[in-house]
Amino acid sequence: MNIGEIARRANVSRSTVSYALSGKRSVSEATRRKIQQVVDELGYQPNASARALAAGRTSTIGLVFPPAVGHHYTAMQLDFIGSLADAAAVHEYDVLLSTAGPDSTSSLRRLLAERRVDGVVLMEVRLADERVDQLLEADFPFVTIGRTAAPDRTCWVGVDHGALVTACVDHLADLGHRRIALVNRPERLLRIGYESAHRGLEGFERAIAARGLTGRHYPCDDDAASGQARVEQILHDDPGTTAIVTLNEAALGGLYQGLARAGRSVPGDFSIAGVALPHWAQMVSPQLTAADVPAAELGRLAVDLLMARLADPAGAPRHHLLAPPVSLRGSTGPVPTC
């Protein structure tokens, strides 16, 4: 069934059917109703490929996220993906997944060259990101999740990891903690300029300096065993450490397990705070005091920005920087007095 079939049954031309459905030209109420009736009867929906070819737009946005090489996806990413799909649906857009990592630019290149999507949302951005350069050069509409080193030139939505880590450190300092360790994302991600890891570290150093504290920085692989090993190392390097701030949700269980093994109870002897999905923060016992990452809101905002960009490709780049508050749960307490 196609538009010709509808036109025949409604005794009108194909163009009239097209206009009746799109509303781009006024159609008399009588014919519009007649057409609608036939359409409903047959359950007709315009073929998406034909429509895309003729109209020059696909009504699809590409979601580019890195393949899970070695490391797993994070809970935050899934909530984000779900909310993105929902938000896109509101605008009658679909979402096409692409697992192009920052390394495999060829996959992104294909996505653009084949014109499968009208615009792109780029996850897991780096401070210097080839994919961003590629999109800018191709003059292709896109929004990044996170900021590159030159944030003014592009559209993005992001969480202010620097501010969040600062807030965590301040919270701990207020509780009397003086020697604090930051458990970051893996060394490898820092080396390649992973945005959240870098900005989190900056915020840590800023807060440590501002409050006159002693801070140590520990990259950590994304798994429980590494978290446990890092705790051992932290307590070995400075047994006087009384608190950890973490950006690494995958290692979180390991941190708790390492502390338990070292005989430190949380929050009596030792405090932990971090940045995590609320859902994730509630998995550990005691629940983690954390800045709650608003994954769903990020998805919605990303779609909003991309839609604005598609409507006005020449407009000034817009951004949203979110800094959710720290939710106090059970993992932080006053520094032990002994």
Place this chain on the structure above:
Amino acid sequence: MNIGEIARRANVSRSTVSYALSGKRSVSEATRRKIQQVVDELGYQPNASARALAAGRTSTIGLVFPPAVGHHYTAMQLDFIGSLADAAAVHEYDVLLSTAGPDSTSSLRRLLAERRVDGVVLMEVRLADERVDQLLEADFPFVTIGRTAAPDRTCWVGVDHGALVTACVDHLADLGHRRIALVNRPERLLRIGYESAHRGLEGFERAIAARGLTGRHYPCDDDAASGQARVEQILHDDPGTTAIVTLNEAALGGLYQGLARAGRSVPGDFSIAGVALPHWAQMVSPQLTAADVPAAELGRLAVDLLMARLADPAGAPRHHLLAPPVSLRGSTGPVPTC
């Protein structure tokens, strides 16, 4: 740039370019090389919409997953989605997201009618699922994750939740536990015939009967607070309960917290086992003894089955039922002797 441009620059016809690229007709080595050179030079990729329209296939598979119930997804779902995208890419297919739940069949109907995808992967299936009926009726190729009540009629890949729960109960029974509670997914999901919750419950009842144990069943909402409340209720209903088996990964943290609050230590006084992603099982302390859900393998197998279906739509439906072993971690131990 389009195929005509390539043809002009290579001094051949458009059809020759098409055949040279697809390999569906032999092309002399000389012209093939000439064409390839021009293609490489310009970075030409055929327009996906035009190709889909002409060829009658989109090279895209639809991934239908429900909108976030209670605003979040499970970790298992994300790993699955990622692996699906990767597996599809191997076959040169892209993945289009659709958040059509079992309730909103109209969204699925649109996906099919618009012919945006060649086939569909359906997540979160119910024993009786309208979407399955709809796909069968439309004679549209699809694979479900999980089995309906009539599993022989369709293609599916699934985890044998019944066998996994049975294995957990057997493990606990071997450790001497006699009074065991099952913490299931939410009541609401059971009521609508959610497959994994039902099959898990069946396996539980089977194992309890076979081993002559006392078993109680507790549906539980997908959050920590509900998990904590369920533990209270379990210990209130039967203080002699010494072990829990759970299918509810979101409530897992709450189960631990409830036990701690009740003064039961794991695994000394009380054991927990369950079905979870390895990654997730390692978040709690002690780490959860659990049947490891092979999310990535499920994704790969789903794509394999769908590809087979697309190649031979009339072939007999194939299935894969996975029953991963229970990984012993720290959350189960012998029943307390006092």
Place this chain on the structure above:
DNA sequence: TTGAAAGCGCTACCAA
């Protein structure tokens, strides 16, 4: 081994 041309199903322009 190659080319010409007829679609695929739509949109949107030009006429009426």
Place this chain on the structure above:
DNA sequence: TTGGTAGCGCTTTCAA
């Protein structure tokens, strides 16, 4: 207010 029709960029049949 409507109809006719020329594309959109590709695939594939038919002819050479």
